Amino acid sequence: MMLKKFIGLLTLMIVLSFSAVSAAQLQPVTDDLGLLGAEELKSINQKIKSMEQTHGIKIGIWFTKMKNNTDMITASNNFLDQNFAKSKNGSIVLIVDMNLRKYEMATNSLMLQKITDTDGIPFLKGEFQPALHNGDYYGAANSFVDGVDKLVSYYEKNGQPYGSAPDGIDFAALGGAIIVALLCGLGIRSWLIGSMSNIHHASEATDYLQKNSVNINENRDTYLFKNVTRTKKSSNSSSRGGGGSHGGGGHGGGGGSF
Amino acid sequence: MADSSVSYKCPNCGAPLSFLPGKKTVTCEYCSTEFEVSAIEELFRDKQDMAVHAAEAQEAKWETENAGSEWSGDEAAALHAFTCSSCGAELVCDENTMATECVYCGNPTMIPKRFDGMLKPDFVIPFKKTKEDAVAALKEFYKGHMLLPSNFTANNRVEAIQPMYVPFWLFDSKITARAEFRAQKIRKHSHGDEIITETSHYNCRRSGTMSFEKIPVDGSKKMADDYMESIEPFDYSELTTFSAAYLTGYLADKYDVSAEESAPRADKRVEASAIDVLQSTVEGFDTCSLKSSAIRKDVGKVEYAMVPVWILTTRYDDKPYTFMMNGQTGKVVGSLPYDKTKAFLYPAICSVILIPILYFVILALIY
Ligand SMILES: [Zn+2]
Numbered sequence: 001m002m003l004k005k006f007i008g009l010l011t012l013m014i015v016l017s018f019s020a021v022s023a024a025q026l027q028p029v030t031d032d033l034g035l036l037g038a039e040e041l042k043s044i045n046q047k048i049k050s051m052e053q054t055h056g057i058k059i060g061i062w063f064t065k066m067k068n069n070t071d072m073i074t075a076s077n078n079f080l081d082q083n084f085a086k087s088k089n090g091s092i093v094l095i096v097d098m099n100l101r102k103y104e105m106a107t108n109s110l111m112l113q114k115i116t117d118t119d120g121i122p123f124l125k126g127e128f129q130p131a132l133h134n135g136d137y138y139g140a141a142n143s144f145v146d147g148v149d150k151l152v153s154y155y156e157k158n159g160q161p162y163g164s165a166p167d168g169i170d171f172a173a174l175g176g177a178i179i180v181a182l183l184c185g186l187g188i189r190s191w192l193i194g195s196m197s198n199i200h201h202a203s204e205a206t207d208y209l210q211k212n213s214v215n216i217n218e219n220r221d222t223y224l225f226k227n228v229t230r231t232k233k234s235s236n237s238s239s240r241g242g243g244g245s246h247g248g249g250g251h252g253g254g255g256g257s258f
Numbered sequence: 259m260a261d262s263s264v265s266y267k268c269p270n271c272g273a274p275l276s277f278l279p280g281k282k283t284v285t286c287e288y289c290s291t292e293f294e295v296s297a298i299e300e301l302f303r304d305k306q307d308m309a310v311h312a313a314e315a316q317e318a319k320w321e322t323e324n325a326g327s328e329w330s331g332d333e334a335a336a337l338h339a340f341t342c343s344s345c346g347a348e349l350v351c352d353e354n355t356m357a358t359e360c361v362y363c364g365n366p367t368m369i370p371k372r373f374d375g376m377l378k379p380d381f382v383i384p385f386k387k388t389k390e391d392a393v394a395a396l397k398e399f400y401k402g403h404m405l406l407p408s409n410f411t412a413n414n415r416v417e418a419i420q421p422m423y424v425p426f427w428l429f430d431s432k433i434t435a436r437a438e439f440r441a442q443k444i445r446k447h448s449h450g451d452e453i454i455t456e457t458s459h460y461n462c463r464r465s466g467t468m469s470f471e472k473i474p475v476d477g478s479k480k481m482a483d484d485y486m487e488s489i490e491p492f493d494y495s496e497l498t499t500f501s502a503a504y505l506t507g508y509l510a511d512k513y514d515v516s517a518e519e520s521a522p523r524a525d526k527r528v529e530a531s532a533i534d535v536l537q538s539t540v541e542g543f544d545t546c547s548l549k550s551s552a553i554r555k556d557v558g559k560v561e562y563a564m565v566p567v568w569i570l571t572t573r574y575d576d577k578p579y580t581f582m583m584n585g586q587t588g589k590v591v592g593s594l595p596y597d598k599t600k601a602f603l604y605p606a607i608c609s610v611i612l613i614p615i616l617y618f619v620i621l622a623l624i625y
């Protein structure tokens with residue numbers, strides 16, 4: 001019995017010391033609100049850890065309740081910098097605030113090269129936002145992690161982030177470039193040929209006008225009528241933020257509501 | 259000019275406008291634009307007025323009869339005339355000068371003939387530039403032309419360098435210019451999700467007087483008009499009263515285009531400049547275009563002058579090339595041949611360099 005108690009105590013101490021360590025070195029997923037089951041938490045943490053191994057990246061997810069006036073951008077940047085900054089190939093975090101039903105992602109500069117604010121972040125939103133909206137938090141976390149996997153794999157395979165210009169030749173752009181270049185060539189040609197002659201007909205006599213002889217004696221503007229045309233404004237309101245604008249410090253990211 | 263049945267037309271669409279007596283505004287039935295009746299009436303009064311002035315302007319002529327004067331018997335006796343047996347050019351020189359070959363075609367057979375039928379010029383601009391100046395200026399003129407055939411300078415033979423006094427008519431005019439312009443003010447503002455563009459149309463009437471002095475028009479058929487207009491301007495401060503003494507050592511061309519025949523060239527230039535002057539006073543609008551104009555000469559005086567020109571004829575690839583130099587200012591004008599290969603190659607190189615640049619510019623604009 002004593003042995004059992006001792007082993008139990010020892011286990012407790014080990015667990016406690018582990019949790020002390022884990023307090024210093026956070027698990028990938030922090031669930032303050034118990035939104036995920038213990039099994040789910042374990043499985044998603046395992047999945048992230050194995051992915052961190054393969055890609056040399058760090059991923060953090062935090063389900064929490066934020067104070068009402070929290071700046072989500074700063075919070076997500078700090079969460080990344082304090083817990084997940086040390087990675088070989090880049091880090092990304094996702095904070096889900098159940099208070100205002102908002103989420104925010106942050107990337108560090110290394111990850112920003114792989115997951116851009118213009119294309120990578122919107123792609124991730126599309127991956128996990130539906131599940132988040134439906135209250136499927138485990139599904140959302142999984143989709144987020146899978147999305148990051150896809151984007152980082154894309155970068156590893158193509159050498160450039162998802163959404164940037166493809167490596168192949170864009171024939172439409174090439175055709176346009178050839179046409180414009182040909183027109184420029186023709187323009188240069190006619191300019192060069194034109195420069196071979198300085199013979200021109202004189203069309204006006206301004207050189208011979210006696211400037212002080214000009215006397216304007218009638219100067220009358222009559223209003224005739226007015227035309228009014230109405231055109232719809234083009235709805236060009238999509239906000240495609242430039243890379244690294246996520247509150248400065250080389251961070252990227254983006255967020256939304258669910 | 260009495261046009262009693264005035265037919266008013268819509269200034270916007272040109273459809274006939276009919277309006278009820280006593281009303282202040284009228285709306286076009288076709289384009290639904292609303293007008294002030296007073297503005298429409300003013301517009302059409304102006305239009306008729308302009309037609310009257312345009313008719314007057316047509317009638318105003320240049321006083322060409324005072325250009326030039328008769329030679330005295332002694333002066334005429336000291337002058338010789340020659341006709342080119344090949345091209346028919348008639349050249350004049352004084353008794354100390356020999357016309358050995360035709361300035362225009364290079365023909366060496368110049369037939370002496372009795373000097374007659376030429377007015378005595380009022381003015382002359384004396385030659386200031388020498389033959390050496392002309393040769394040097396031509397060499398300078400060749401420089402900086404990228405398409406010039408590489409062997410042009412080496413292989414082109416200067417066949418003739420001839421100084422000549424070219425007859426010019428100098429037109430002085432005092433004019434009354436009238437013009438109507440259509441001008442627009444464009445205002446844009448947004449309202450909700452719409453952009454509203456208001457274009458206000460105005461009729462701008464301008465009239466004014468101005469003077470032009472000594473617009474030069476050459477009176478020689480053999481001298482190409484565009485060459486003679488290209489050697490302008492002259493420095494009129496050196497214009498002096500003509501005397502036959504200035505002809506010594508030079509040939510002079512006899513005018514074969516009268517002042518009346520030359521006048522339209524001066525008229526066209528005066529008209530263009532006068533409209534420019536009036537248009538420059540239409541201010542505060544976003545667009546402005548000429549609707550109608552009438553330029554009337556109040557005074558139109560013509561003088562006859564001799565102007566110094568160096569004619570340089572060169573030959574390259576069996577083709578003659580003529581250059582002219584203003585004998586007073588030294589300005590050289592002419593057309594150089596160009597190398598067909600260079601004219602293809604240089605732009606082609608530019609295009610090839612541009613293709614990748616443009617390709618990436620277009621990509622950057624798309625993505
Ligand atoms: Zn109308």
Ligand SMILES: [Zn+2]
Pocket residue numbers: 342343344345346347360361362363364365
């Ligand atoms: Zn001849």
